Amino acid sequence: MYQNQHLFHIPVMGTGHSIDSPIRVAHLGINSVISVVDDLLCEKIRKHYCNEFGLPYKNIPRSAIDGRAERITAYLNTAGEIVSKKFEELKQLPLFEGSEKDRYFKLLPDQNPLKKSYDFISTLDFKKTRDFYLEELTRKMTPGSIDVNIMAKVDALKLDSDDQPMSSEFSDASSALRGFANSNISSSLVLSAGFNPRLYSYLSEFKDFYRDQTGKIKKSIILKVSDFRSALIQGKFLAKKGLEVAEFRIESGLNCGGHAFASDGYLLPVLLNEFREKRDMLAETFQPMVKQFYESQGWEYPELSESETAPKITVQGGIGTSGEMQRLTRDYQMDGTGWGSPFLLVPEATCVDENTSSLLADSGIEDLYLSNVSPLGVPFNNIRGSGSEIHTKALVDQGKPGSKCPKGYLVSNTEFTENPICTASAQYQILKISHIAESDMSEKKKEIEKKKVMEKTCLCTNLGTGSLIRLGIMKPSYGRQAICPGPNIAWFNRSYSLDEMVNHIYGRTDSLVSDTRPHMFAKELEMYVDYIEELIEQTDPDDPGMKKIEKMRKNLLKGMEVCLEIAGKVPYPDENLDSLRDSVFVQKERLNSIFAVAV
Secondary structure (H helix, E strand, C coil): CCCCCCCEEECCCCCCCCCCHHHHHHHHCCCEEEECCCHHHHHHHHHHHHHHHCCCCCCCCCCCCCHHHHHHHHHHHHHHHHHHHHHHHHHCCCCCCCCHHHHHHHHCCCCCHHHHHHHHHCCCCCHHHHHHHHHHHHHHCCCCCEEEEEECCCCCCCECCCCCECCHHHCHHHHHHHHHHCCCCCCEEEEECCCCHHHHHHHHHCHHHCECCCCCECCEEEEEECCHHHHHHHHHHHHCCCCCEEEEEEECCCCCCCECCCCCCCCHHHHHHHHHHHHHHHHHHHHHHHHHHHHHCCCCCCCCCHHHHCCEEEEECCCCCHHHHHHHHHHCCCCEEECCHHHHHCCCCCCCCHHHHHHHHHCCHHHEEEECCCCCCCCEEEECCCHHHHHHHHHHHCCCCCECCCCCCCCCECCCCCCCECCCEHHHHHHHHHHHHCCCCCHHHHHHHHHHHHHCCCHHHHHHHHHHHHCCCCCHHHCCCCCCCCHHHHHCCCCCCHHHHHHHHCCCCCCCCCCCCCCHHHHHHHHHHHHHHHHHHCCCCCCCHHHHHHHHHHHHHHHHHHHHHHHCCCCCCCCCHHHHHHHHHHHHHHHHHHHHHHC
């Protein structure tokens, strides 16, 4: 495991958009996260990069008994080999001659010790002294981490050749975990999208998640969490098995890319306050449990400092300026930040096809929305005019809605079948539309419900299409590209070099976004009020669900008070606190109006 040299990481984006990000940027010291939901996509990308870098390739057939795990292991090993090769070649380059090695150091945050050493050495004239320091500096260089994301609850059980469920270790999430655990790389597993006790228990079967005699953990655990309570519960579950959480990754419920898991109206500043105030409780709670487990196994737990065992806390979701990042790292004492959507417009860092890149660059606020296209039934950040949207509408217009479901990663519905099927599949949509047609709903209601059914799209395939087109594996004419940017992308309007984006993050150049861009906290507040408005439209006043909506309203109002406190502070450079103040007044009035009509 390597320490992150930067104050940011590139989170997972779709199944394909960050799938080769480590190959692109890890040699420059930048951490990024790969999705391994689609092992078949991993196999295609592996073949491409084996050809590009002259590495041996042997196909792992779809029929292989443990093929999913084997494909994931093979891809991660290939990525690790390429990153290691590129990094070692970079280390051999000269410094102060404008090489990629110089770029490695120039990209680092100014306060990084390696960056300070680099700047100091550049002032030295005496060659012998300079060479000594350069050798020491090179020795301290580390590559970025090849981190791996698994959506914990996307965990369909596989069927054997007789259509019978296989044992639990062959479930999608368990197979993916095994694929990561069996790989050669030393990095982090990012677990997201809910708490899966069976999967978490399976972690304990792999030694790489425990400390060795030197105190090192080859494969560490990162949990994406929605609040402090969730962090405490999940961390305790793992600690009882001797498993330590290296990092808790807080994500905005709505102001993010991909699937949006809305909280009960808890705004990010409220959540961050609680983590800041209670963060010591995490290590104090987990460490005795971890040590007790080691003792029960007859293992020796190494003597380590508090800084080596305390979990880091990072945050992501809608960050768009250096000032916002400074607010998060200084006021809330976050150890790092995740910058996702802006990197979709950095071709050096992510794998997005040309047509989709242009769509993103040209998008405005009105083009980005929370959609219902995901078969998981969870709101999904989307953009109007994507290849996936065009293809899905074309199928509906042809009277052939739904997908053939070629991969089946999101199968979960048993409304009409014994074995789970996907709500984006043609099989489900035909059955569901027929059921609606035979119901006693009004004709207007039937049309509304049919439209909801046919909105679902094949994310398993479409989220990976753009990467295949970008790498030349698939022809652009295939289309169907899905992408899931957060609303933050509306303020980035062209392609950027990696250097431009990193310098923007650290505030080393003029901001890449307009000074009228609303603060990330203001945008999140607006999105929650939008979300409540939509919920109320779908809920009868006497419905029990109104109690939950009322709870969200109360939490939002408390969060608005916290936002006003922030708005009254001195802004960091490029931080639009005026927009936060204005947003509180506007959204509070909206919220009151929405509930006045509902009552």
